[in-house]
Amino acid sequence: MNREYLSEFDERDGYLNFASVGPPSLSARAVAGELLDEVALGDQSAIQIVGPAYQKARGEIADALGVEDGMATSVPSTSAGIMQIAFGLIGSGGNVVVPASEFPANRYPWLRAESVGGPEVRAVEIADGRVDPDALVDAIDGDTRLVAVSLVDYMTGFRVDVDAIAEMAGDALVLVDGIQGLGAVEAGLGSADIFVAGGQKWLRAGFSAGVMAVAPRVFDRLEPTLTGWWGVEDGYTFEVPPPHPAPATADRFLEGSPNLPGAVAAAAALGVVDVGGINEVEAAVLERSGAVLDLVRSLDAEVIAPWRSDRERAGIVTFRLPGLPATEAVDSLASAGFVVSERNGWIRVSPHATTPMRVIEAFGMALRDQVRKA
Ligand SMILES: Cc1ncc(COP(=O)(O)O)c(C=O)c1O
Numbered sequence: 584m585n586r587e588y589l590s591e592f593d594e595r596d597g598y599l600n601f602a603s604v605g606p607p608s609l610s611a612r613a614v615a616g617e618l619l620d621e622v623a624l625g626d627q628s629a630i631q632i633v634g635p636a637y638q639k640a641r642g643e644i645a646d647a648l649g650v651e652d653g654m655a656t657s658v659p660s661t662s663a664g665i666m667q668i669a670f671g672l673i674g675s676g677g678n679v680v681v682p683a684s685e686f687p688a689n690r691y692p693w694l695r696a697e698s699v700g701g702p703e704v705r706a707v708e709i710a711d712g713r714v715d716p717d718a719l720v721d722a723i724d725g726d727t728r729l730v731a732v733s734l735v736d737y738m739t740g741f742r743v744d745v746d747a748i749a750e751m752a753g754d755a756l757v758l759v760d761g762i763q764g765l766g767a768v769e770a771g772l773g774s775a776d777i778f779v780a781g782g783q784k785w786l787r788a789g790f791s792a793g794v795m796a797v798a799p800r801v802f803d804r805l806e807p808t809l810t811g812w813w814g815v816e817d818g819y820t821f822e823v824p825p826p827h828p829a830p831a832t833a834d835r836f837l838e839g840s841p842n843l844p845g846a847v848a849a850a851a852a853l854g855v856v857d858v859g860g861i862n863e864v865e866a867a868v869l870e871r872s873g874a875v876l877d878l879v880r881s882l883d884a885e886v887i888a889p890w891r892s893d894r895e896r897a898g899i900v901t902f903r904l905p906g907l908p909a910t911e912a913v914d915s916l917a918s919a920g921f922v923v924s925e926r927n928g929w930i931r932v933s934p935h936a937t938t939p940m941r942v943i944e945a946f947g948m949a950l951r952d953q954v955r956k957a
Pocket residue numbers: 659660661662663686688689733735736737760762763780781
């Protein structure tokens with residue numbers, strides 16, 4: 584990775600937990616603080632500061648996600664963006680198809696909306712961890728309104744082929760929860776209809792710094808049910824009583840004042856990805872997760888590996904070791920200076936492009952030690 588990209592980060596070497604939270608870049612931290620510093624001065628109406636800052640950030644987010652200005656917005660979390668879509672489908676009837684194994688952020692919104700009259704939720708069991716058209720096709724019919732998948736699965740690390748899912752979905756909308764990919768691998772709206780991702784993981788934007796991009800047809804398919812006063816035309820025209828019309832932009836999904844420090848941090852973090860170059864970042868992430876894969880296999884670990892090529896994986900490697908309970912292993916690895924996660928009785932390791940290769944070697948030795956002692 585180039586020096587300019589690497590100089591943005593200052594996490595400890597042994598941090599191998601980007602699928603949980605990605606320590607934010609210097610730029611993301613700086614711009615969020617600077618915006619508040621400027622507001623704190625009280626030199627002018629805050630709205631004159633944050634309004635233009637938001638417009639600029641929103642434009643940069645749109646650009647990075649491959650959509651026109653106006654077709655992207657900021658969201659406080661992945662869940663908040665998905666909630667907007669799920670509740671927007673209330674009244675449309677039909678069903679929503681989602682893998683049963685999705686992270687709960689991509690399960691709750693559909694269930695909550697269903698419980699108040701939204702589409703029926705069809706949760707599809709995926710036996711082999713391969714979220715591909717074959718796995719979902721039987722659940723989809725003429726009444727399917729939307730198919731929701733993660734770009735990269737939080738548990739298995741499987742990376743979906745969004746084009747293939749979109750083709751199979753036919754007329755149904757496709758929503759991609761991109762949080763486990765954005766900032767690590769090529770990601771954007773592409774052939775999906777909705778792309779939503781929190782900024783707290785691989786993007787390294789910090790918390791409350793999520794992004795959402797939509798395709799124009801989304802505006803025809805769902806109501807901006809949860810929209811509030813920031814999500815309408817002429818919100819500041821107080822003499823006209825609500826409701827005001829929804830704009831033909833993704834800002835129709837704003838409930839109230841946007842999370843401005845988060846929006847500028849997300850834009851800055853996307854800029855940092857550009858500094859590294861997404862192809863270079865992706866290659867570095869795959870090299871490092873590939874090295875983790877090799878080393879755990881050399882220890883006879885049981886690995887969750889549903890992919891058939893590097894195109895079907897990203898930065899996550901999940902495994903377990905015979906005779907070594909995952910929680911114990913995670914705790915002892917922490918004592919040895921390595922931060923990883925336990926998930927469902929498995930050990931999940933997730934290095935980023937900033938992880939030095941020597942750290943992965945040292946991690947391998949620490950793990951070998953654990954196995955020997957077990
Ligand atoms: C696939 C996936 N989606 C979403 C989230 C987080 O959702 P939110 O940004 O709403 O907290 C996570 C992890 O925390 C995740 O792994």
